[in-house]
Amino acid sequence: MTTEELDPLIHVPTRLKIVATLATLPEGDALSFTRLQDMIGLTPGNLIIHLRKLEEADYIHSEKIKNGAAPKTTVALTSQGRAALTAYTQALRDLLGGL
Amino acid sequence: MNHTPDAVTAGNGGSFDPKQAAALLDQTTQQARRQLQPSQPWLLMIRAVLVLAALGAIWLSVRGQHPYKGPTAADIPVLVGFIVVNFAATVAVRKRAIAGVSGRSRFTEGEIAVLVASFVVTVVAMVGLGAAGVSFAYYPTSVMVIPGLAWAILAAARSNWREFATGLALIVLGVVGAFAGSAGSWAVAAVGLCAILLGNAAVIIWQQRRSVVRP
Numbered sequence: 153m154t155t156e157e158l159d160p161l162i163h164v165p166t167r168l169k170i171v172a173t174l175a176t177l178p179e180g181d182a183l184s185f186t187r188l189q190d191m192i193g194l195t196p197g198n199l200i201i202h203l204r205k206l207e208e209a210d211y212i213h214s215e216k217i218k219n220g221a222a223p224k225t226t227v228a229l230t231s232q233g234r235a236a237l238t239a240y241t242q243a244l245r246d247l248l249g250g251l
Numbered sequence: 252m253n254h255t256p257d258a259v260t261a262g263n264g265g266s267f268d269p270k271q272a273a274a275l276l277d278q279t280t281q282q283a284r285r286q287l288q289p290s291q292p293w294l295l296m297i298r299a300v301l302v303l304a305a306l307g308a309i310w311l312s313v314r315g316q317h318p319y320k321g322p323t324a325a326d327i328p329v330l331v332g333f334i335v336v337n338f339a340a341t342v343a344v345r346k347r348a349i350a351g352v353s354g355r356s357r358f359t360e361g362e363i364a365v366l367v368a369s370f371v372v373t374v375v376a377m378v379g380l381g382a383a384g385v386s387f388a389y390y391p392t393s394v395m396v397i398p399g400l401a402w403a404i405l406a407a408a409r410s411n412w413r414e415f416a417t418g419l420a421l422i423v424l425g426v427v428g429a430f431a432g433s434a435g436s437w438a439v440a441a442v443g444l445c446a447i448l449l450g451n452a453a454v455i456i457w458q459q460r461r462s463v464v465r466p
Contacts, residue, residue: 155269158269164267168272168275168279172276172279172463176284177287178355180354180355181353182353183351183352184352184353186351187350191283191286241464244272244276248269248464
């Protein structure tokens with residue numbers, strides 16, 4: 153097995169942090185954009201770029217909720233995203249076992 | 252799905268080797284588990300020590316009573332204060348941990364109603380059993396049975412087996428306390444609650460430190 157076989161969408165430090173953070177939530181739970189940003193330590197613009205990539209691949213799902221005057225965005229890992237992280241983790245195990 | 256390299260990937264993950272990825276995955280997961288955990292182990296451990304001290308002190312003051320009269324007037328404000336501070340600290344820490352989290356893990360209004368109802372039913376049952384002359388009606392351990400049952404049912408419905416075990420342990424504590432006598436039930440409550448809180452803290456610490464990569 154080679155590193156090329158690792159999912160390139162997840163095998164990026166920032167996106168790995170995003171997916172790993174969202175994966176700690178139970179299925180059916182979502183995290184607000186601001187809390188995620190706070191936990192990852194990214195600027196809003198940078199986080200949006202990475203979230204867009206993950207959403208295009210259907211790994212995450214974001215939703216805008218009307219919350220008084222300011223709308224609130226929530227982000228959740230999809231079942232596809234969860235499966236991709238599981239596969240990525242298994243691939244890492246295989247690679248590290250072979251190193 | 253488009254897996255072609257992009258500017259962000261190239262700039263961020265060009266030399267990202269599997270060992271670094273595994274370390275980052277573990278570190279991020281463990282950090283997120285700690286930050287999003289509604290029951291913080293440090294708070295559980297503090298509560299364990301305090302509950303042992305508070306209920307243990309009451310046991311020391313009542314164990315020599317013949318006949319049994321219950322906690323002294325000086326003990327009651329300390330006990331009530333302990334319960335209020337304990338509840339407030341738990342709610343505050345939980346609120347901070349789940350800030351920004353929405354979805355199934357938050358208590359629904361129905362679940363909150365079940366928990367509140369369990370305390371109301373407990374008070375009614377204790378008064379009813381006390382009036383009927385049942386000896387263990389006012390034992391501190393008897394208070395735990397109905398809320399413990401409600402907690403276990405709600406936790407089982409959510410497949411949260413740690414909380415389910417907590418609910419069952421509270422029921423067991425209530426049953427054991429009923430056989431310990433008026434004064435002895437305070438010691439059972441002190442040691443039992445301390446053990447439940449420490450057990451929860453230990454399980455949470457183990458869950459948080461568990462590696463994602465290493466099986």
